[in-house]
Amino acid sequence: MMFDVVVVGAGVEGSATAYDLIRRNRRVLLLEQFPLPHNRGSSHGQTRVTRKAYPQPFYTEMMNFCTEQWTQLQEKAGDVLYRQIGYLALGEKNGRFLQDNIFAMTQHGAPFAILSPGELREKFAMLRYPERIGGVLDREGGILMSDKCLRALQRLFVENGGVIRDGEQYQSLTPGEVIHVRTNRGEYQCRSIVFACGPWANKVLSTVGLSLPLKPMRITVCYWPELNPGSHSADKLPPFFEENCCDGHSIYGLPSEEYPGHVKLCLHHGPDIDPDKRDACDYLWTVDLLKDYVSKHFPGLVPTPSVVESCIYTNTPDKNFIIDRHPKWKNIVFGAGFSGHGFKLAPAVGQVLADMALDEPVRYDTSHFRLSRFGTGVGQAKL
Template identity: 45%
Template structure:
């Protein structure tokens, strides 16, 4: 094994969307950065692959809606810099009963932040979206700024931008060992690399890297079914149809969400925002327990509410979520080693926020004052993980 003695300002482990944006911010600020990825790029083993993700300002929490303002600007800036379209505005429709407390909270958040939105009464909802069949009495809250991010294009654009800015991207290099210190030493089968700081954005593999460093986060890795449903008439849920999220819980304890057809012509992406516990190495394991209950919930939802779709999924793919107990991110320093930074637990809603997440992780790694209040994202919020026990 040939040792590499080049000293980087930062080494980033994990080339999903969070790691890519972190490396991008480092490279933009003229830092020497190495981005390491265990799989050969592009790959579909983690949480950032596929063609589409939802972008929205509609959140119950002010801190996410606040962060999204800068995220939209950064997504537009990346589009401009790379000459690649990464976003399409479709609107984002929340469905729920008028008295639904979460719907009321989100409406109040949008109003406070001056985000353009419409409250659609049941009749207006039917007029706006005739090929959607809401539950009786159901209303709609439309975040007009919502839309689709082109996920795989964004990853490629970022990886190219990092390299054009002087950063190094090395794929097919699984991390074998991390030696804390000044500097941190990271060993892969190809060699050892040293960084003044280390940023871990390894998704479902985060705790495998943290355990030897004396830390473990309360992360749950879930295998998610990504389902595509064929339109009975091609184009029924195309360009004029919004992304949506149903707050109705009669079918199951988690949300159902959907995106208008893109990945596969004539198909709509409709998924359940939860899955089965799974080891990330067994994501595609054919012998693993069946996820049929999740798909059955979706069949019921499609049959009831999206009548112009076939009620059996045409394609089922797999993705991984890495969830924290409160579904808020971890953006913090290692409790013992202050030059090791952790970005984890993006809980199936982190893609849209990755431009600001990357900026925050860059700031933490360079010991700059963070641009945002990181109280909601600190490790210390988990009482059972007091810093002494880590």
């Protein structure tokens, strides 16, 4: 069967790419190795943080577009996908992290408020941070209902004429102007192919001779009970992030919404893993670090999580994404290494991947995302 574009991987990046392409009236096939929905990659779970506050202005610029796109998707889906309740960046007052966030939001016109340590304590009495810690409140940040977002992208893709084949694994291709794609169930032809395979990116990209500097990492998702149920709910506490605060690692959290009476608070780090053996590793040290953090800074929570789940990050060395084309075959395109912050940015990532797949002008400066930034020899294609 002939398609304009085959997209491999129905996580949020592949689904957003497929949805972008179908709105440009192309014939698109979205392939997914597992039956949908599944919880084995990086895009599952009920909630994700969204924010315009970024230390790098290029992400803030992309988030202006993404915020509009999530709002439009919500209208089309007829469901609540995006709750604009703000986002709180925590850090040393006048420190580099907060200053960089302020700079990016100022440059791209995102509304925010600076909170002195005193104002932080007054506004968020459930937090206990030392005198040197202040905050920046990103007013357009909030929560994305991630499972619902993914379902909406896939449903609208199919309603617009797209084809999803789940439980079907990409295996290999023969490159050329027309690409021949082989799966465990059949064969397809297409003019371009987009790989958005999350933690499996290197396994899949090895079939086209590429090897990317990626590290899949198991993330332990912890839910901490409130002593007074409702005391950390979304009307009182927005999603939050503190950099390099927990034995050199960052933490992030969301108010008690997803599991009533429980705050989601996680380490932005974990053990390196093979995605096909996700839980066969020692991850309890991450929970121990968090227990210590929660007892120090969240006196209104029980410092032992009552629910623990798992998910996977795929990190690059600089934690910026890789979005690029195959060095030899320009109609082979890939997005990978979303480094634990790619959900909110999926509409822009999907647009860039779609532009590259169709060989149309790309709407952002993608130099930050090029594979070649890691030096010559990295990711050299052998195909």
